[in-house]
Amino acid sequence: xxxxxxxxxxxxxxxxALAQNKPDFTGVWVPGEVKSDAARGGGGVAALPPSDLxxxxxxxxLAISKTAFDIVTTQTYKLDGSESTNKSGAVVxxxxxxxxxxRLVIEGKASQVTSAGPAExxxxxxxxxxxxxxxxxxxxxxSTDGTxxxxxxxxxxxxxx
Numbered sequence: 001x002x003x004x005x006x007x008x009x010x011x012x013x014x015x016x017a018l019a020q021n022k023p024d025f026t027g028v029w030v031p032g033e034v035k036s037d038a039a040r041g042g043g044g045v046a047a048l049p050p051s052d053l054x055x056x057x058x059x060x061x062l063a064i065s066k067t068a069f070d071i072v073t074t075q076t077y078k079l080d081g082s083e084s085t086n087k088s089g090a091v092v093x094x095x096x097x098x099x100x101x102x103r104l105v106i107e108g109k110a111s112q113v114t115s116a117g118p119a120e121x122x123x124x125x126x127x128x129x130x131x132x133x134x135x136x137x138x139x140x141x142x143s144t145d146g147t148x149x150x151x152x153x154x155x156x157x158x159x160x161x
Contacts, residue, residue, distance in 0.1 A: 021102055023129045025062065029053040029155035036151035053155060077106055103128040120144050133157065
């Protein structure tokens with residue numbers, strides 16, 4: 001009678017340990033397919049050409065660098081659940097990051113002031129690796145007018161030399 005209980009306990013511990021595996025996203029990631037419900041022809045970030053992601057991942061932080069028009073921008077996210085603030089041009093992103101099993105979830109608010117006035121979005125970005133080892137970035141952005149944009153982009157790890 002003790003054996004089934006012990007087996008259940010061990011199985012539960014092993015399953016819990018496996019669920020807590022956190023992938024290392026370090027590397028250069030080349031963009032692939034994008035699936036989005038955003039309207040074609042829109043401006044802003046959606047109009048930018050896809051960029052490689054260079055990710056530096058430590059136990060304390062995740063730094064993601066992108067290049068647009070020969071300008072490299074880096075966003076750094078603390079992984080301890082505390083608030084991170086990143087600025088890129090006129091856009092300010094205030095976020096918190098957390099692990100959801102093997103997925104890294106970054107949630108927060110982005111805001112900017114333009115000639116048309118202030119604009120804000122709340123967003124959720126989820127980073128994960130699929131069974132093929134590709135990076136999946138799933139994003140949901142909600143603007144202050146309630147417009148929701150969802151997208152999923154797949155990236156392949158660039159081989160190291």
